[in-house]
Amino acid sequence: MNIPKISDAEWEVMKMVWKKSPINSEEIISFLSVKMNCSAPTIKTYINRLLKKGALGYEKSGRSYSYNPLLSEKDCIRAESSSFLEKVYDGAIGLLFSNFIEDEDLSEKEIEKLQKLLENKKKHHLPPETKKK
Amino acid sequence: MNIPKISDAEWEVMKMVWKKSPINSEEIISFLSVKMNCSAPTIKTYINRLLKKGALGYEKSGRSYSYNPLLSEKDCIRAESSSFLEKVYDGAIGLLFSNFIEDEDLSEKEIEKLQKLLENKKKHHLPPETKKK
């Protein structure tokens, strides 16, 4: 699957649609115009660009449309993450982690969750081909 | 410090300069024109834009210039990372980690290093204000 480039502003729209799909433009606009501090027409533009890019689909719903994602959140996050990893870290995932761990606030609980994840990863240590999905 | 927006292509230049500063344009161009598969004038443009943005400085060095970073790698990575975290994860750092751990390949050794980092983080668990730098 080829993930098209999704701009920063468009990501806001996608995140809403992923969370609340099916969702109509009124909802999108009323929420995002506040969060992004921009006008309704602006958000309409983002929605339209996403339709054109094939990231969103729609169907009639009463007097207006209802939107749904055509790209999975997982896939978009993957694409975005790996381009970030490449751009900033030249692919050095270990470095990425240590920087984030250093810079970001993590609750005790989160730290423990991550430790568990790593423990698991180490145990199974699946070769690349076995990665799920 | 206000980090200006650095585009994808410009990041390539910055990474070289951080690694090899002071470095002259010949070196930058000969390396990046291959890596990025683009022409010399293109890379000159990137360099110039970075100068204009205040991301690079220069000094005469024989017949040409020698460039050096005016923004620290740490700071740029921080800025870029937090905007990525916001854009893709709405700030949910725990989720970011678990996705990366799930998706990326980590060697046994790297996993252990991360575990150590987390262990440390847990022990000290510094409140935000105490974060170094």
Place this chain on the structure above:
DNA sequence: CTTTAGCGTTTACAAATGTAAACTATGTAT
């Protein structure tokens, strides 16, 4: 000295992005 090879500077241009107004069609309230 004059020419030329190189480097830096200026100009160019299309596509993407952020931002938004103008226009159009249609359902709903007089």
Place this chain on the structure above:
DNA sequence: ATACATAGTTTACATTTGTAAACGCTAAAG
């Protein structure tokens, strides 16, 4: 039926980005 509000569609425009050619200055070569 007719006008108004509303949602969707079209058009607009400045800025940023990717990409690169054109131009001009200076140092080296003839």
